[in-house]
Amino acid sequence: MCWNTYMRWRLPLVCLLWEVAMIVLFGVFVRFDPEADAHWKEEQRQKNLTSDIENDFYFRYPSFQDVHVMIFVGFGFLMTFLQRYGFGAVGFNFLLAAFGIQWALLMQGWFHSFENGKILIGVENLINADFCVGSVCIAFGAILGKTSPVQLLILTLFQVTLFAVNEYILISLLHVKDAGGSMTIHTFGAYFGLTVTRILYRPNLEQSKDKQGSVYHSDLFAMIGTLYLWMYWPSFNSAVSNHGDAQHRAAINTYCSLASCVLTTVAFSSLLQKKGKLDMVHIQNATLAGGVAVGTGAEMMLTPYGSLIVGFLCGIVSTVGFVYLMVSAAQRNSSLLPLRERK
Amino acid sequence: MCWNTYMRWRLPLVCLLWEVAMIVLFGVFVRFDPEADAHWKEEQRQKNLTSDIENDFYFRYPSFQDVHVMIFVGFGFLMTFLQRYGFGAVGFNFLLAAFGIQWALLMQGWFHSFENGKILIGVENLINADFCVGSVCIAFGAILGKTSPVQLLILTLFQVTLFAVNEYILISLLHVKDAGGSMTIHTFGAYFGLTVTRILYRPNLEQSKDKQGSVYHSDLFAMIGTLYLWMYWPSFNSAVSNHGDAQHRAAINTYCSLASCVLTTVAFSSLLQKKGKLDMVHIQNATLAGGVAVGTGAEMMLTPYGSLIVGFLCGIVSTVGFVYLMVSAAQRNSSLLPLRERK
Amino acid sequence: MCWNTYMRWRLPLVCLLWEVAMIVLFGVFVRFDPEADAHWKEEQRQKNLTSDIENDFYFRYPSFQDVHVMIFVGFGFLMTFLQRYGFGAVGFNFLLAAFGIQWALLMQGWFHSFENGKILIGVENLINADFCVGSVCIAFGAILGKTSPVQLLILTLFQVTLFAVNEYILISLLHVKDAGGSMTIHTFGAYFGLTVTRILYRPNLEQSKDKQGSVYHSDLFAMIGTLYLWMYWPSFNSAVSNHGDAQHRAAINTYCSLASCVLTTVAFSSLLQKKGKLDMVHIQNATLAGGVAVGTGAEMMLTPYGSLIVGFLCGIVSTVGFVYLMVSAAQRNSSLLPLRERK
Incomplete structure (x- = not known):
């Protein structure tokens, strides 16, 4: 009974407390980038920009939206081919990604955009946060159906943190060039996922294999995911x-x-x-x-x-x-x- | 027999006559905005614009396409979770929206873009017409499966008209600031829909509840609608x-x-x-x-x-x-x- | 036995050999357009462009991505209403289009962008290649379920070649104006498809009609295809x-x-x-x-x-x-x- 009550309160509590933490940390640290700030007109004059169209927004926003679709529809639906986990795949992917982008804005901000005690966020930060969550989605593929939403949220917290540290070491310390994030995003995501799977592996899990049936329409949904990832990858690699x-x-x-x-x-x-x-x-x-x-x-x-x-x-x-x-x-x-x- | 003949002719007649009316009204009132007109080069020189990229098209077109997807795919598929009404939801949504955007271009044009007896339309007008139709789609959610296509077309005519009047009062007379249209679009759409539902409410409608079954794949389709609305909302709020x-x-x-x-x-x-x-x-x-x-x-x-x-x-x-x-x-x-x- | 072995090796061989041919031809002929080249800064100074945003990429990339979605999701899912061919439709469409765009870049390049022995490709060439493949997808609709992947690849090779010749005659020799490609893309694609169907027509094919059943969800998938084609058509017609x-x-x-x-x-x-x-x-x-x-x-x-x-x-x-x-x-x-x- 106690255990059940605890279980029942766990997901709501984690969601609410973490979101409150996000609000506090955003309140202390996060402000608009000059390009998104109401004082941009002055900035624009100093930089000798002749037109509003030279705001970074117009260089990157279409690519940002394509990347956004890749993360939420692409990775979400790629996993729907498992009939039983279809809902879980799309819904949990949604929950993780929504939390992950907030935590990534903070972690990446502390490492890369920290000036005078503030993180200044613009459209490029949003794209980088989406990239970081992309790495979580890749790892998520390996542990689908083996973990509860709370476990997935905790893994997201860890992975985003490690991602930002790894990215800081590669890009800022070792000065590695990694435009499309093959190293920081994909390789990191895949190995994190495989490591977690190995830790969580229990032989009797094999018995649950019958939950993993596939059906015709599920595959068509998965094709939606595949196609969106394929079509928008040029945006992914050129976004930043x-x-x-x-x-x-x-x-x-x-x-x-x-x-x-x-x-x-x-x-x-x-x-x-x-x-x-x-x-x-x-x-x-x-x-x-x-x-x-x-x-x-x-x-x-x-x-x-x-x-x-x-x-x-x-x-x-x-x-x-x-x-x-x-x-x-x-x-x-x-x-x-x-x-x-x-x- | 007469009634059947009448019924059969009703939808084609309404569609054809209304479309002819649109053509006549567009012929009398609607012309291209200077930004979309072949004389733009002169306009550009007068405004001291240095490049073609400063055409409003490049500021707004990517957001316009995102809003377009929200209206037709987002709201269309949000309603597909009802197995029986899946087709109706997507198809009727399509019909209404196609008529609604034309009527909205006229109504909003008369109130907001009327100069020298002409409505000058550019990409911003297309976005506003989509916004107006978004309000119709919201109302549509409340009356789905209770009305015929002709009734839905008549409701669209009314709602778009009232929408434009409401918007004129709020924005032009009361000078309310409503960038993302929370008041003009969403609140108006929801209350319009609820009012219509209350008027159409008949106790025996309860008996038709079994038509409202839901199935697994329908929910996945509805998630497509949800995700597209969620992902593209930043475009919706920043489009104009x-x-x-x-x-x-x-x-x-x-x-x-x-x-x-x-x-x-x-x-x-x-x-x-x-x-x-x-x-x-x-x-x-x-x-x-x-x-x-x-x-x-x-x-x-x-x-x-x-x-x-x-x-x-x-x-x-x-x-x-x-x-x-x-x-x-x-x-x-x-x-x-x-x-x-x-x- | 020999025949079976031959059949089994046919598709892999065609795919690999043709891709090797593409690599060789690209190696000999294809280079970046100045707008996509690392020397663009000089070019920019010569043309008196004041800002990076005047790169053709920013004029056309959002439209390019919309056209890309039309080709792969739009035409792909338009054909999914046939339960039995759903997979084939989406998957084969994917294979053809991936080969078709490479061959189209070469064919269209030789006819339209050939300078000093090199084809210089930029975002406009990618759009034109997608257009050409669009014409293949239209023809594909008429012969779906009657041909193997290898036959479809051969037809793609022929059609893209004829497309480029037809386009060269219409646009470069006859100086026809065809912005949205109604003549070069749609009419050509439709007649090519119908001609091929007529050649392949065998009376006993009628007996396979029962393979062409339709189911509820397939129609919803087909509506996804329809809606994306409908929504993004303004991008299609304005892209170049x-x-x-x-x-x-x-x-x-x-x-x-x-x-x-x-x-x-x-x-x-x-x-x-x-x-x-x-x-x-x-x-x-x-x-x-x-x-x-x-x-x-x-x-x-x-x-x-x-x-x-x-x-x-x-x-x-x-x-x-x-x-x-x-x-x-x-x-x-x-x-x-x-x-x-x-x-």
Whole structure:
């Protein structure tokens, strides 16, 4: 009885207390960036900007909205192919991301935008917070259906904190160039998720496998997630690049790499299947590899054919890796497994 | 027999005659705004604009498309959780909105953009027309499944007209500041819908409740609607703000309020349910409350923590209100009710 | 046995060899446009551009992303109403489009952007490649479920090639003005598809009709496709228009035509059905006719009422045409037919 009451109060309490903490910390630390402040007109005069359109908002807002869709619809629906966890996937993803972006604004702010005791936030900070939450969503894929909302919230708190520290070490201390966040976002997210899965792994979890059935329409929902991630990846990789030609170049490089990746994924998926049929899970995952792999170098003069080569190799590595590494403990637990048993 | 013939001809006749009326009225009154006119180059020289990018189109078009998605996909799919009315919801929403935006362009034009006997339309007018139709979609939620397409078209005609008059009184006569349209759009839409529901209410309608079943995939479709409304709300609140820092600020304030609202909604939804389970309907509706509530003040120097507080309170008020006011006549009829009986 | 081995290797081989060919051709011919090149700063000084925001990227990227969504989600999901081909529709559409955009960048580049032995690609080329693939997706609608992935890839190769030649003749030799690509994209795509269908037509294909069943949720997925095509059509028609007022005008004209088209489609769809009920297939197809028809003239001073008239007529012609021409061989094969037999 006591335990039940505790359980019942736990989620509301965590949500409310953490949100109150956010409000207090935002009240103490967070203010508008000069570009979003009512005093911008003065700033604009000092910088000799001739027009309102030179506000950073117009350089980045369309990309920000694309990234936002990737985080909430893309990663949310990518996981809906499991009938039983469809709701959980979309709903929990929503809860985590909403908390995660607030905590990421603070953590990233302390490390990167801290001036005179204040964090000044603008559209670029919002994009970076979304990036950080993207890394949580990637890890989330590995532990789906094994954890309660409260556990997921606690993991989000830890992961966002570690993400910001890791990003600070890589970018600010080691001066690594990582435009599309391949290292800070994707690699970090994947390893965090696999580590957590390994810690949480219990042999009898195997018995719950039957919860992981897949149905026809769930796969179509998952395709919505895949397509939005694929289509908007050029925005993801170019969102925080330098203004002008760098953003332009990052978008083109990502576009080329993604297109090339689809063809080699289909080729190897078809090759490695017994009956030569395509496996939708390969397509869903490997096609995205092209976007991730080109992330770090997207802003550089990679040239269009260089990007095609990156995508070409990624589609192969990702599909072959997926098929042959499936026996590892991490992937035995992964929610992606049972889909292969689909009729 | 006569009645049947009449019924059969009614929808085509209303559609065709009203569209002819639109064409005649557009022919008499509507012309391009100077920013969309072939003579813009001269205008540009007079205003000392140095570049084509300073055309209002580039300030507002990305936000316009986001608002467009909110109206047609967001509100359309929000209602699809009712299996029986899924098609009707999306299809009728489409018909109403397509008629509504044309009539709104005229009504709002007469009140706000009427110069020398002509209404000059540009991208800002398109956004305002979408806003007006958004108010119709909100009202539509309350009367779904109780009215025919012709009745819905007539209601749209009335509501758009009243909307424009109400907006004229609030904005032009009383000089109220209402950037995100919390008053003109959401409050007006909700009360209009509830009034219509009360008028149309018949006790025996209760018996048709079994038509309102919900199924698993319908809820996922409804989540698509919810997520698009949630993600694009920053565009909604900043779409017609002043150029530069005001648009930037409105987007950040809305983003903060929405994020905060999700946490308190989950907390109170979990608290008020008998078994501590989350109710998807609360999440679908209350998370949006944060966007609506911050609408009026989004453009102001609300500061990020101010927005978090607004979202915090909204999530609580909206969820508690939804749970305790469900017995009222309006909500007993509301299509949102039966979902709580979901397994 | 040999045949089976050959069959199994065919798809992987085609995908890999063609992708290698793309990489070689890109390596020889394709470089970045000056606007996306690291030397843009010099270029910018020569052209007297005052700000980074005048990079073509900021004029066109939001429209590009909308067009991208139309091609992959819009056309992909438009075809999902056939339960059996749902996966195939979305997945094959993805494969074709990913190959098609690479080949289109080359073909269109050789004809239109070839300077000093190099094709210089920027965001406008990406949009044009998406347009070209749009024409493939339109043809694809007519042959869905009758061809293997390899056949579809070969058809894509042919169609993109013919598309580029046809475009070169119309635009560069005959100097035809075709802003929204009504002639080059839609008419060409439709006739190519119908011709291929006629060639592939075998009487016993009729027996496979039972594969073309439709289910409730499939129609909702198809509505997602329809709505995205409808909503983003203003971006489609304005994406490669001249900077400034021309893009602004093209978007407004398309918006008006699309709104008007919905009403006449609903009117005639309701009129021509025996029971006065709406046919979702009419709505799905005819509402888009308004966007296609206004394509060629979207950039011109068509005026808002002119666009309404175009949409008005299109909705009628498209719906009446669909109903009365259904007996033609082309449409008897068309995948759209069986939906009319829906309960």
